[in-house]
Amino acid sequence: MKASEVIEQRRPAWDRLEAMCETISKKSSRSMNQVNDFAMLYRDACADLALAESYQLPAGTIEYLHSLVAKAHNQLYRSRTVDWQGLFEQIVFETPRQIFREPCVHIATLLFWGLFFCSAFLAYNQSYWPTFAEDVVGAEQLESVNSMYSSFEGRNWSENAFMMGFYIFNNAWIGLSCFVSMLPILPGLVTLSYNAISIGTIFGYMFRPDQGLAGEHFRTFVTAHGPFELTAIVLSAGAGLRIGLSWLITNGMRRRDSLIVNARNSLPIVLCAVALFVMAAFIEGFISPAPENIIPWWFKGIVAIGSSALLLVYFVILGYPWTRNEI
Amino acid sequence: MSRIAEYDLPPELTNAGLGSDNNFVLDNQLEVMTPENIAFQHSIAGPFQRVLAFGFDIMITQVGYWTIVAIFAFAVIPLAVTLFGANNFLAEVLAGLSIAMVLVGSFVITWFYGAYMETYYNGRTWGKMVSRQRVLSVDGSAINGTQAALRNFFRAIDLFPVVSPSVFLGATGLTEVYPLPTALVGIVVMCANRSHRRIGDLIAGTMVVVEPVRGSKAMLKFDDPRVARLAELIPIDFVVDHKLASALSSYVERRHFLGEQRVAEIASRLAPTLRHRFGMPSSTNGDLLLCALYQRTFLEESDEGGTVSQSTDEVSITEPLISETSAAPAESNNQEGTDESV
Structure with a gap:
């Protein structure tokens, strides 16, 4: 049989398959019969492609068949949508265990809290390095923080709602950027250390006994949302560090494969961080700025203790590898 | 006719290394072998086709973003003011929430638009639908949500270095607000590997193919x-x-x-x-x-x-x-x- 006859004979089926590639991508037009038809036409087109050489089809037709089969293949094997059961198990069991044993999260935690407490101590204690806070953050910056908190008398509800949105926008954005910029490691480490040192310094500076009203406002403001927000920073940096180190320490894999595997594993950690940023933003928007007569400081303290307890339950109790046989 | 006896060559002189990847790229065509043992070719999308799709996506997301802004600015807030009065507590809270929604919307659109579209529309954003491109795993199968999220998060690195428009326009008040991503990192990385994958693609293990049907199914006839x-x-x-x-x-x-x-x-x-x-x-x-x-x-x-x-x-x-x-x-x-x- 000549090629032109084969083509003449097969062309209606190819045309139908090509047309179906367009219609079947819409969910509404995916009936049982159509799916059956589609699968049959796809198999036939595959067979035509496989036999193209023995049919002696011209090169242009073979190219056409390649693209037709590729297009149909992409319709047949579709991206999977979210598997809710799997997602629940991932969130409740897999992710906390993964974070608990993740060395990069440990490194980021040590680095962040180490720098944070060192600079907080140096800024608070005026005998070792009296001008530490001014040297590190700058006198102007300290002055503006001070004046911001000394004049801070709470916000109204409209501002609260707006600021809640702003905190999600700003903090989660910074968290994701920190995660992404860890890929070449150094920029991410600089970002993390910079944040740790400057936040720590301002903490130490504002907690000095001579700060008066500003210090008191600062303390009541940062108490409630602190645990969630600072943990989120550490988590996103740890997840980023996992990816950054993956192409340096490959554990015997090719660099590219190591990058892919580790990126897949670190995604739940960074999404966990985003969730924490969002929760922190709600607290920071509505609870933290409330003045003493509406939400007293002890209540903010309870919120902080409660959120810390939540974090402990999630990361330690759910995260501890209870079942030994898994290892 | 005498046959030369085959002897063992050192491995670096043989073909052995060539087919070790289960797919390889030649002339922008990637050969894919499916589990059903069918081999076919995908055309890889080049950097300039992908820039077009990305440009269209930016347009779409900007339209979406400004639609959110317009809905809140011209519908929700005026409605709240007329219903409750200008100085009412509820109206003020609604106004604050509106601005919050606009900010959250901007965050969600920037970081999750691509991930959402590519997960639910089989590897396509609107820009890719228009330019007939599709994201696939490197083995030719469909991508999953994790891959879609990763490749879109790491676009932030591909868009580096970010410069201030004042470099080109001189310092004005407005230019400081809109940092301009040059995407040089992404373009260089795309040009440096054969399947034109940017850093996000390398990390997620994905590639972008073009789908329009090539070749012809009609036979040529000679008039001569x-x-x-x-x-x-x-x-x-x-x-x-x-x-x-x-x-x-x-x-x-x-x-x-x-x-x-x-x-x-x-x-x-x-x-x-x-x-x-x-x-x-x-x-x-x-x-x-x-x-x-x-x-x-x-x-x-x-x-x-x-x-x-x-x-x-x-x-x-x-x-x-x-x-x-x-x-x-x-x-x-x-x-x-x-x-x-x-």
Whole structure:
């Protein structure tokens, strides 16, 4: 049989398959019969492609068949949508265990809290390095923080709602950027250390006994949302560090494969961080700025203790590898 | 004919390393082997096709973002003010929440638009739908949500370095607000690997292919009557093997795009051997000969010969030609044989 006859004979089926590639991508037009038809036409087109050489089809037709089969293949094997059961198990069991044993999260935690407490101590204690806070953050910056908190008398509800949105926008954005910029490691480490040192310094500076009203406002403001927000920073940096180190320490894999595997594993950690940023933003928007007569400081303290307890339950109790046989 | 005994070469001198990847890229075509053992080719999307799709996505997301802004600014807030009065507590909270929603919307659109679209629309954003591109895993299968999220998060690195527009426009108040991503990192990385994957693609293990149907399913027909006349002179027992068939079809499909002299030059590579086999005079037009052989191989339908008896008739008509040329193939076979033994 000549090629032109084969083509003449097969062309209606190819045309139908090509047309179906367009219609079947819409969910509404995916009936049982159509799916059956589609699968049959796809198999036939595959067979035509496989036999193209023995049919002696011209090169242009073979190219056409390649693209037709590729297009149909992409319709047949579709991206999977979210598997809710799997997602629940991932969130409740897999992710906390993964974070608990993740060395990069440990490194980021040590680095962040180490720098944070060192600079907080140096800024608070005026005998070792009296001008530490001014040297590190700058006198102007300290002055503006001070004046911001000394004049801070709470916000109204409209501002609260707006600021809640702003905190999600700003903090989660910074968290994701920190995660992404860890890929070449150094920029991410600089970002993390910079944040740790400057936040720590301002903490130490504002907690000095001579700060008066500003210090008191600062303390009541940062108490409630602190645990969630600072943990989120550490988590996103740890997840980023996992990816950054993956192409340096490959554990015997090719660099590219190591990058892919580790990126897949670190995604739940960074999404966990985003969730924490969002929760922190709600607290920071509505609870933290409330003045003493509406939400007293002890209540903010309870919120902080409660959120810390939540974090402990999630990361330690759910995260501890209870079942030994898994290892 | 003596066969040379095979001996073991060191592995770096063999083909062994070539097919170790289950797919490789040549001429922007990626060969994919499916689990059902079907091999087909995807066309990889190049950097400039992808910039177009990305530009369209930016347009779409900007339209979406400003729609959110407009809904809150011109519908929600005025409605709240008219319902509750300007200084009402609820109206103020709603106004604050509106701005919050706009900010959250901007965050969600920037970081999650691509991930959402590519997960739920089978590897396509709107920009990719318009430019007919699709994101796939490197093994040719569909991507999952994790891959979609990763490749879109790491776009932030691909868009580096970010410069201030004041570099080009001079310092004005507005230019500081809109940092301008140059995407040099992404473009350099895309140009440096064969399947044009940016850093996000490398991390997520994905690639972008273009989907429009290539090639043609119609056969070429020749209007020139000389082609048919020459085709009749080709010996009936000449068998075209698949290598020659694919060379012929590639030649005929491309000759419309080439100049006359180039066509003659390319034809002059193959035509002399064929002329020699068919016993045709050396003045035979090479281009016409190749077209005639194409016609013989792919086009000539059996209704010309009709039944078997009629086709034997044709043989009898061309008999003198066959007897004349029957020596030629044998001779060339001998030649090939000697080539091999050398």
